Amino acid sequence: MSTLTDARLPGTLRLGLSRGWLEIRSFTREWESVVFTFALPALILTMFASIFDGLFDMGMPAVDHYLPGLFAMGLMSVSFQTLGAGIATERDQGGLRRLRGTPMPPAAYFIGKTVLVFFLAAGQAVLLLGVSALVFDATLPGSAADWLTVAWVLVLGTIACSLLGIAVSSLARTAQAASTIVVVPFLVLQFTSGVFVPVTVLPDWVLTFASLFPLLWMAQGMRAAFHPDAMATFEPSGAWDLHLVALALGAWCVVGLVLVLLTFRWKTRKDG
């Protein structure tokens, strides 16, 4: 008996990476999530690039116009939507409680989710940029500085949306409710954050509302990296305001972390 308890417990990082690998394999087996969560931005981009090209004067090909916003949306999808609905389901169906009943350190669970989300975010980047560059001949960022912007917007935005997704998962009472609670606000944000409609055409109060959430800033940061600098004049302030993008996304990382720490539960409400 004593030998059992004296044996070393598995390391948190190792367990977390093992969980991440399991999460990735489990996710890719679910074709519905692969198509509707992962591939949706690429499908939309394909449609927009084929249908809208030359239909309006955007000052650039349709694919270039929509790519940054859809990239931001894709990142929010793989983080916010995947975690929000996924964790609510795990909680509702006792998967979280089962894990909590093992000697797994809680941090390992979150490391696993981080691995999953960043794997999906990287995949999202490859898929979207690949499709737009290879199929539609899109213009990708030209300078190292622009790529650096893509990288930090991707990392900060994905973390902020992940934390927000984990926090939202606690609001849902059941797994079914979770997909609604996740999808509806996400859809609202897509239309108010400059993904489909330029932010400059939005009423002030809508813009103010959307500015409270990360998606608008992610889209703006991506536009700064992808679009020619002259396009900055079409931003609300007439500039890319990358310092505000970093500030807003950084603030959301902090707020999201606090929300997660305050709300995260391993059990459902009915489990007490």
Add this chain to the structure above:
Amino acid sequence: MSETVIEVTGLVKEYGGHRAVAGVDLSVPEGEIFSLLGPNGAGKSTTIEILEGFRRRDGGVVRVLGVDPEKADRSWRTRIGIVWQGETLLPKVPVREVVRHFAGHHPRPRDSDAVLELVGLTEKARALPESLSGGQRRRLDVALGIIGGPELLFLDEPTTGFDPKARRDFWELIRNLAREGTTVVLTTHYLEEAEALADRVCVLAEGRVRALDSPATLGGRATAQATVHWSQDGVRREIRTDEPTRVITELAAVHPGEIPELRVHRPTLEDVYLELIGDAEGTGTRTEQPEAVA
């Protein structure tokens, strides 16, 4: 090494002023299969969850493997195994991978393939959990419960939805674990399951221990009166008696051939159980004298 695996004194848990657990005392020695029975709302689940470290108590002393479950750490968690009630979400990877992954949570897990063999899932090692039948799924839950080589195993309604054969195989598996020294705490709604497996049965009702004994002697079952049933002139009759042999001898004397519809009934565990939980509601008195009823 402690002889007593679970030691509970004066356990109390209240929900909004209602005492769901109202002063429970339990002591479970190492290697025992201990069964907790009781109607819904008797405080069973609450008690188990407190023992598992999933719920805080409002009063009393609890020691599980010598540790207060509220202060449980990872090394304590690796010494207990939990098989949760109902179906639980599992990752969509083959059965063997799921078991191996959970093995990785423990410092000295059992061999994954040996555990699959033990629960009879070797044939299904490459299948996805969602493709398993209810019984197979439950056996996978048990595999995950014992993969860490726990000293104490909690089984919550483990055989719900099993066919009779699968249930008997499952019982054999649990007996083997107990023989190896694993202490088992079993909650079940199937009284024949408690009777087949448990060394001792504890009946909870309204948050209190109603009875605590071996299945054979629970509630005075071993010394309880037998009921002799027969039919006389087309009317069914029964007598409750301490001496069924004497009653039958007397009946045989007045019946020339076979005694019509003769049956001798001793209280089953279910009879005793129903009486015990009935008592909790202030009903159910036992007849002392043999009496004939029409």
